Amino acid sequence: MIIDYSNFGDVVTFDTTYGTNKELRPFGVFTGFTHHRGLTVFGVALLYDEKAKSFKWLFERFLVAHAGKRPKTIFTDQDPAMAKALSEHIMQNGIKHLENLMKNGSSFLQVFKTCMFEFNDEIEFEKTWEDMIETYAIHDRSWLDTIYKLKGKWAKCYMKNEFTLGIRSTQLSESLNGDLKDYLTSDLVMA
Template structure:
């Protein structure tokens, strides 16, 4: 993230509309495009609340983490607390408003007038996106107000005062990289919904957040949903090794295809057999048989055969998040179900000594009480 921001942090977006974790904290994410116009994440934080002080802490911490560098342009929503904090922490940064948020607020204040397909919405979008000339915008805006005779104009008047932050013709001198302000919002929001669930604790939440960069791999996207954190890391290591391996030789018999897999500049070869009838794989390293996860050699052959997900037969339930789901029978043949509160209780027991130690340290520091 630090390297990406150093290279591409001239323009960025910041949004807090994404889902929360089970502690009910909003996730704020800093993003933008890289040199391939691909989504790049510069940082993220779970916010305690949406006050000026919380936003100031976040923006100041972000600047410190990135060695004092501030963006030339930041795209945000209309939250007054956020705007005030940004003005104090990044006074020389141009703040552009999300048109997506403007549209959502428009629905709240104008109702059906701004619904999809309405003539008002078409004119409104034209004012935002089309005009390069300020005079044309001003005339069309006035005509729109007169034509639709809106009874309560307070919201329209309030956003008109901020026109230099969201109307195309007023942003001609600002660096925006040609980005429509909804693009990153929609893209990342979809990915976050896939990876981040509301029942994750803080550690799990950010572990999953770190894996957002894997979203282009269907196999890893499947694995992060299926496996526990530890097992996913193990599989990811094998996946990474597979990317460096190469298939040295392929022997195609009638029923079985045999692949010889090797690594550049490393001694040794591994034999992967593929049964074309049963659609099964085996490797001379025997990792799956011994450990219970696929080896990098089979994953390399998966790539060669265009296999994009892990076959069900190679997912051991004992390594999955559902390993303890279902019922078992005790010695009296009675169903025994897992205590759903046990994990939380165990976590509470582990955290208590650490929290007591933290409280003791804080008690000795007068600043901590302020």
């Protein structure tokens, strides 16, 4: 998995739609394509629940396992807790760099979240982003400049232009989950 990820981990799908035990704990699978468009598994996890805290922990462990290499694009099953965990990661980095501007309830934070989640149109995003920079007169803009360059990975309106290798959904993970159902049952017992 580590070798495959180092070679083919630019685009990853992650899905948790399959429970493998009696308690139906979520079984998460990180998958992608090889250079021959074959399915490859980059990692798996049996989670306790599908809460933001669990996903945050999982994504951090995944990065540790793969020497900190982040995928260029990641597809998820749009689970609200997972989306929350990913957005919280960006917010935590913002707090480190912008401190009080990213304080919960601040007007800057509201504008930033609007840029992140609400615009379908790139022109609206750009205008709002420029107005935000001008309005809040941020002295050290290095983090904002860096994150702006990566807007294709977090701004809703730009994600449609991202590098995907033709993957458009979590279908890879979902098809693997279907295959797993043929081989794993909730009553499997280790001998």
